[in-house]
Amino acid sequence: MLKTIQPVHFIISFTILFYALFFASGCKKEDNNNISDIFYVRHAGADIPAYLYGSKQNNVFIITLHGGPGDNGLEMRQGNAAAELEKRYVMVYWDQRGQGLSEGKFSANDITIDLMAEDLQALILVLKHKYGNNIKLFLLGHSWGGELGTAFLLKNNYQHQLKGWIEVDGAYDIPKVNIEVVGKIIKDGNEQINLGNSTEKWEELIEQVKNIDTNNISITEGRELNKKARIAQKYLFKDDITQKPQSVTWRDAGIFYHEDFLTAAVSGSWFYVLNNSFYNEIETASYSDKLCKITIPTLLLWGKYDFIVPPALGRNAFKLTGSEDKKLVIFNKSSHSPMNNQPEEFVDEIIQFVEGHQ
Amino acid sequence: MTIKTAIAFCLTVFIISDTVAQNADMSYNKITVSLSYYGNMLIKPGVKAGVEYVVNQKKCFKKNKRKSITDLIVKQLIVAGDIGFFWHPHSHIAVFNYYTLNYRIVKPSKRSINTIGLGPGVYRSVYPKTYEVDNMNNVKSVSWAGRTYFAPVVVLGTGKMINHYWIQSWHFNTNIMVLFNYNTGFVPLLSFDIGLNFKFNKK
Numbered sequence: 001m002l003k004t005i006q007p008v009h010f011i012i013s014f015t016i017l018f019y020a021l022f023f024a025s026g027c028k029k030e031d032n033n034n035i036s037d038i039f040y041v042r043h044a045g046a047d048i049p050a051y052l053y054g055s056k057q058n059n060v061f062i063i064t065l066h067g068g069p070g071d072n073g074l075e076m077r078q079g080n081a082a083a084e085l086e087k088r089y090v091m092v093y094w095d096q097r098g099q100g101l102s103e104g105k106f107s108a109n110d111i112t113i114d115l116m117a118e119d120l121q122a123l124i125l126v127l128k129h130k131y132g133n134n135i136k137l138f139l140l141g142h143s144w145g146g147e148l149g150t151a152f153l154l155k156n157n158y159q160h161q162l163k164g165w166i167e168v169d170g171a172y173d174i175p176k177v178n179i180e181v182v183g184k185i186i187k188d189g190n191e192q193i194n195l196g197n198s199t200e201k202w203e204e205l206i207e208q209v210k211n212i213d214t215n216n217i218s219i220t221e222g223r224e225l226n227k228k229a230r231i232a233q234k235y236l237f238k239d240d241i242t243q244k245p246q247s248v249t250w251r252d253a254g255i256f257y258h259e260d261f262l263t264a265a266v267s268g269s270w271f272y273v274l275n276n277s278f279y280n281e282i283e284t285a286s287y288s289d290k291l292c293k294i295t296i297p298t299l300l301l302w303g304k305y306d307f308i309v310p311p312a313l314g315r316n317a318f319k320l321t322g323s324e325d326k327k328l329v330i331f332n333k334s335s336h337s338p339m340n341n342q343p344e345e346f347v348d349e350i351i352q353f354v355e356g357h358q
Numbered sequence: 359m360t361i362k363t364a365i366a367f368c369l370t371v372f373i374i375s376d377t378v379a380q381n382a383d384m385s386y387n388k389i390t391v392s393l394s395y396y397g398n399m400l401i402k403p404g405v406k407a408g409v410e411y412v413v414n415q416k417k418c419f420k421k422n423k424r425k426s427i428t429d430l431i432v433k434q435l436i437v438a439g440d441i442g443f444f445w446h447p448h449s450h451i452a453v454f455n456y457y458t459l460n461y462r463i464v465k466p467s468k469r470s471i472n473t474i475g476l477g478p479g480v481y482r483s484v485y486p487k488t489y490e491v492d493n494m495n496n497v498k499s500v501s502w503a504g505r506t507y508f509a510p511v512v513v514l515g516t517g518k519m520i521n522h523y524w525i526q527s528w529h530f531n532t533n534i535m536v537l538f539n540y541n542t543g544f545v546p547l548l549s550f551d552i553g554l555n556f557k558f559n560k561k
Contacts, residue, residue, distance in 0.1 A: 038448055040488040042500060047485065049449055098541045101449055103483060108542040120507050122491035129489065129497040204498050238463075260399060263545050270543035 020084035054086035065145025069269025072100025146170015227306035303334030394553025402443025473515035483510035
């Protein structure tokens, strides 16, 4: 009898301990200043989770727009930059429609950038409903998030709900991105060859792109260029041209634990890669001609060695954006994600911008 | 800390079962009740309970030439029903219920159990606070919001017989559940469960 009871006691004890730890770690932590909140926004057939972390002391909420499409909101929380920003502001991370842990039921044909801009507007309405109309909202979009953010700012009068727009290596004009990627691989590749860095690899990469007709880049070629851009960034990373991101912290591991990479990957594939109509819309979207309509304060942050969305896009946005209050910052040791390569400088720029415009 | 605890839990079940199994007699009950730790992606914690009923059982013998003995192999057809939940930390809770038809091979000489099963199921995600924004931009709170999915499941399991008083065996199952009409298509959920099978009746 004793032999039977002992293992059962063991199992019960461990189970209780296990769940006590998990539920203790999951308790909502909120005091006067700090906030840790999760809620869902149900809009047009989608159930979109939003994760809020940070300090309410300034009543500033920075809504992040993750990249991809196909990534998830909490990826934007990884790294020291987000941790530092959370000390001053409430960072709003959310899984866009059909991505991350976002659920719902809708037709692939119904998905448009416009609908996703409306999702963002729904999120803003909920934030105001929950935290009051006096919250100070900023929008921070990275990569694809920069494209979505631009679409949002240009829709209706939405931009005037925001105190400012932070565009981080944003892909607001994919046809132009493709052209600039070809030019950057050739130009920067030759520079690296002259410096004696990964010479053979750069020669091979240049050989692959030099005959592309930049006046007529197809969507398929665009996808290939995106892959080559990532390869180019790897060479620079290997040769220490770009700054290595800081090593993964326990906080990052905890955030990764909250994500669900399998669901996110499959869901994102259905949503974007296997959805021709939406994919084509994204890959042909060009907002350069409409940037003059964006008049709110704008901060453009770009990595000098961003091959995925080259810094020429940043310079173009700086020139064309209608805002009188705008700033372009090129990070000299960064590629597509300056928040990972140069988190301190990245955070400094954002704090300076937010403090000046809240 | 939580991952360590999960590993400790799995190791404990394994060590205990192996120790207890020293005195195992290898009879297999027709009805067993199972209780498991259920982990979506292993580390999103949950609990699963189930009932198994042996519909059909066939015993056959296979000659082991190396050891010059004859091994007994028991092939079973089992119907099983399971209910459980798991918790996606800081996000949502999911509850599920599925029924499977399992094919199981038991080798009493090695105390090994291997199972493959397939069947239909239902999955419901339950969100925390949810706000609905309608076409007129009105925001309203939604209680008990969530989504229900048709969720067929494939189960691949392994385990060892214990056969000690009222514990029949331990098991480690890999579950692939596919949620249909999830966003624009389907999504697979990979889960693992580890637990014990208890004898419903002692014979």
